[in-house]
Amino acid sequence: MNLTTQKISRKKFLEGSAAITAAGLFLACLPEELLAAFTDPETLSQFNPNVYIGISSDNVIRLVIHRSEMGNGARTSMAMLLAEELEAPWEKIKIIQAVGDAKYNDQNTDGSTSVRKNWDSLRRAGAAARMMLEAAAAARWGVNEKTVFARNGEVHHRGSSKKLSYGALAIAASKLKTPKKLSLKSPQDYTIIGTPRDLVDVNAMVTGSARYGIDVEEPGMLHASLERSPRVDAEIVSFNGPEVERIPGVVAVVSLPAQSQDVNTSAAVAVVADSTWTAMKARKILKVRWSGGRSSESTDAKKTELQALVQKKGKISRNDGDIGAAMPEKRINAEYFTPYLVHAPMEPPNAFANVTEGKCHVIAPTQQPQRLRKAAAKFLGINKKHVTIEVSLLGGGFGRKSQPDFAMEAVALSQRIKKPVKITWTREDEVRHGTYHTQCMQRLDAGLNKKGNIETWRHRTAFPTLLTIFAPGAVSPAEFELAQGINTLPYRIPNIRTESYPVKSDVRIGWLRSVLHIPHSFAINCFLDEIAVSTKRDPVQMRLDLLGKPRILELSEAEKTGPYKQDTGRLARVIKRAAKAASWGKSLPKGKGLGFASHYSFFSYVAMAIEVAVNDENEVTVDRVHCAVDCGTVVNPDTVTAQIEGAVSFGLSLALFGEITLKDGVVQQSNFDDYVIARMKDAPEIIVDLVDNGDIPTGVGEPGTPPVAPALYNAIYAATGTRLRSLPLASTDFGGQW
Amino acid sequence: MISLTVNGKQKNLDTDKDMPLLWVLRDVLGLKGTKFGCGQGLCGSCTVHLDGKAVRSCQTPLASVEGRTVTTIEGLSTDGSHPCQVAWRGEKVPQCGYCQPGQIMNAAAFLAETPSPSEPQIEKAMAGNLCRCGTYGRIKKAIRVASGSVK
Known part of the structure; x- marks a missing residue:
């Protein structure tokens, strides 16, 4: 039997959801592969019910975290999932970092997956351990299992004042079998999930004892x-x-x-x-x-090559309606460029x-x-x-x-x-020998009918694919790259076509926070703004009109990796909430502008309104960013808020400054003086509004980044009437007090 | 032989005099809380106190600290009780945490000189400390809390 989150079928998931409603319990099994005992690296815990949990007779509860901690809060959020169902006293848990081993299931800390892909398996692991401790206590007391319950590190007997600590039950519990049916808590009984928790490493981080x-x-x-x-x-x-x-x-x-x-x-x-x-x-x-x-690439020449490509018909990947047969009244098009980027984590x-x-x-x-x-x-x-x-x-x-x-x-x-x-590595090594975020040229064409409604939407995207890091000579984009933003376009437009191109490149391309969502969200959100202006519509209302009645959209094959769906109603809701929070439509003084963007990525919904001030010298100041985020159930609100704030900062860095260029195959930048990232004075006020609707958790680390650059550029347009289409801002006639 | 005081203890070092203080602290004295980020004085991750002033230890050769007093994040307090450390925890500043020792050391030296800073003063003082996770808003708030200007 295999019931990992990743492989759980849609039908199974729906059955699970139904069980919550019917019984307040989610009956499930523990995946077979998680039943192997946790091997305690220090002292052997007496009770090792599965690879994630070890409980010793001295009441130490060890929770094994198998994803990497890189500022994402994984060591805290994942421990929360285990501790919730285990009924573990939060202040007494000890976190153990797992070594690389397939027995832990997928450990790839990427794709905003640490919570969403372990949501089921970790809660189940915790529940299994808790039920075994309860059974051990019931046997010790000679009472029915239904009369005992675990609470905060102890098992209690309902009919008396009897209680035993987990440590006292560890040896007895270790002799029991993992229950076949698990009962999971009902969300209203959560005492840890959904509550703000400090990072488990915060003290080490502020005293200098954290070890990188x-x-x-x-x-x-x-x-x-x-x-x-x-x-x-x-x-x-x-x-x-x-x-x-x-x-x-x-x-x-x-x-x-x-x-x-x-x-x-x-x-x-x-x-x-x-x-x-x-x-x-x-x-x-x-x-x-x-x-x-092998590489002799130079950025200017490559850009010209990509620009030539998007003038021609590419390989079609999404084709709704018949774009050729439509007879729009008015046509509008624009081209957008986003450059190579490097990651620049503070630790090289x-x-x-x-x-x-x-x-x-x-x-x-x-x-x-x-x-x-x-x-x-x-x-x-x-x-x-x-x-x-x-x-x-x-x-x-x-x-x-x-x-x-x-x-x-x-x-x-x-x-x-x-x-x-x-x-x-030195910083120079990191900047010059990266696995770069790809550069991307896009051309969007829309056809509008008499009423100004969008009849046709053609999105051409040309970029070197990250498949080159896996296979030499790979030239065609992967389906997952096209799924990021363009093939998942949620708007009701009768004729949609997306096209891409084989691009030869010897630059090593890799993943960077939100990947192809960066260029695709940039182009889509800027182009929507251009259409709104040209048809004299409000860009927020136009988005809502284009979404129309809530619909569940089919995901592309590349995105079908779990129990997810794209619900346009949830996107509309975050759009409304961000617009309201930002007082969208308010009149602003000269030189100020409000720009909007919204994007669905990693199965989460984010809308953003950015307020800028632009002075007579074309210097841009980002004053305020309002974000509305729907990522399903919020496990640690502190971490989710921090991740969105961080993603905004990351998005601003790339929107304002980020640009890697090559000359004859050699990267031209080297350190923070020529690869600039946002500083404190560039950091705006960021207001994060979390929609916790009780749905399953979706991605958090990345979805905050894609809307930033387009919302900023749309705000600059609103403030100045100048339309910018190429990132970063530092490469345009605009700048800042940098 | 170079003599200096590190976190209250006298150290006599027979080390390459060109070696930046950063690497003396990390590789010779085993004080790993001071971080390497750029090696050019551009990011502030390596900030320590030299006679009470914030300096970039990656740009401070060992020879230049003869007879002087160095404080690192490990010596800022014995128990994490410095007002900046308390405020950093309270405002939940860290994400990855890597730049934070440098941020805290920079802020601590700044607040010692400017106990009630204005917002532009904070931004100016902290301009040389980069954070890729984007914790700037929280750092700013933590500095205000530590300065006592926010109750």
Whole structure:
């Protein structure tokens, strides 16, 4: 029997929902693969009902978190799901970070999935443990199981004052079988889910004791800094190793060959030393001669190529109605450009590895420990059971740390020098050797009828696909890339066609917070604003009119990964709430403007109104951002609010400043002076309105980003009458007091 | 040999005099709370106090701190009770938390000199401390709370 969240059928999910209504209980089973016992890394817990929970006789409750903590609050929110059903006293839980192991189920901390994909499995794991403790108590007292109940770390007997702590029941509970039928709490009985909880790591974070990958210190560990090929796949001709090795503290200077897709490391020369600084300093006198490299891309030429593509008919992916047969009264079109971006997490990539006789130990700030484990096992030619991947805290990830490259460099280097070693990337390394958010050129064409209603909508999008990091020579977009925004367009337009293009590129493309939703939301929301202006309509009312009566939309195949649906009524609701909060329609003084955007992504609904001030020097100040968010059940309101605030800041950074350019295949930016991110003075007031409608939880980490850039550009139009169509703002005639 | 005081303790170091204080703290003294973010004094993650003033430790060679007093996040308080740390927890500032030791050290030195700052003063003082998670609004609020200007 397999009932993981991911694989649960739509029918099963609906049955589950019905059970809540009928009985106040959600009867379910624990997925088979979660029944393996949790192996306590410190002391053995006496009661290990499943891989996520360990309870010891001394009343320590260990909760195992299998997703990475990178500011997403996963270690707290996921513990809340377990603790809720376990009836665990929140202040007594101990969080254990899982190593990379398939027994935990999917550990890929990506796609805004940590809560939504573990919503069922973690609650069930908690419920199973709680029911076993209850059964143990009932047996101890010789009473009917129906007369006992667990509350806050103890099991109580209803008919008397008898009670036993979980610790006292641990050994007895460990001898029981996992119940076949689980009873889950009714939402009105939740005491943890939906309540604000401090991050479990907050104290460590403000006292400096939180440990990130970069802080790893292991016995005998050396430090390394790597000079990587400036172009993808360039090869090393020669390097002055002996000269660098003469520097005191340098232990070795060795070359490492590139690792191909999907690991994607570049050929590199590693300077290994007794401290991080010595390695970095010695690297400055390292001279490497490179040859070749497959990329010769230059940004201007590539942009021209993409622009030429969107003038031509592309490969059709969505085709509603008959766009060719429609005879619109008026036609309108516009082109939008969004550049390459890099992640710039404050903690640069880094990893520790120790490869010894047939074994490999890695500690890394990775979003994907299982992918890393597989890659290391394959590289070393050993069984993955001999590869241990420990996950540290991540000083930001944003998709960059989903890639295995930086940790695989450490694995290869440790194997080569036969010593434990930590590789620390510099900021320049991070900016120049990224897995970049793709650049994208789009052309939108709309046909309007006499009344100004949209009859036809043609959306052409041209971008290098991120499939290139998996397969050399991949040129055609993946379906999931097109599903992000354009093929999920929710509006009632009779004739819709979306088109895309094969694009050859040797730039490594990767995931970045909300991925293709960034360009697609930008183009769609700006274009809707242009149509509203040209037909003299209010952009908010026009969106609501286009949504019409609430409908449930079919998801594209790429999005059918769970019990989700796109409900246009929920989108309309957040649009109304954001507009109301921002006093949409109010009159504003000269130089001020209010702009609007709304977008459905990661199965959540977000609407945003941004208020800007633009002075006579075309300097833009973002005053205020109103966000309305529907992400279903809110597990930790503190975290959800913080994630939306963070996503707005991330969106503003890319809207105002974000731009990576290439010249002859080499990235031109290097550090925070030329790859600028938002500072405190760029940060507006952000007001977050959460719609908690009790529906299943949907994505939180990413959905706040896509509406930011278009709402900002629409606000600049409202303030000035100038229509901008290319990101970032810093590349236009507008600027700020930067 | 370079002598300095770190978090109240005298240290005599026989280390490369060019080594930035950041790496001395992290790799030689094992004080990992001070973070590396850019190596160019552009992000503020490595902020510590040198004789009470906020400095970027990645731009401070060991030779320049001879005989001086350094305080890191580990030494700001023994128990996380500095008003900034209390306010940071209270306002639920951290997301990933990585830049926060630098933010807190910068704010603590700033508030010691400017006990009741205005909003523009806060923005100016904190302009060199980057946070990619976007916790700026909460940092601003925490500084106001710590300064006692918000009850």
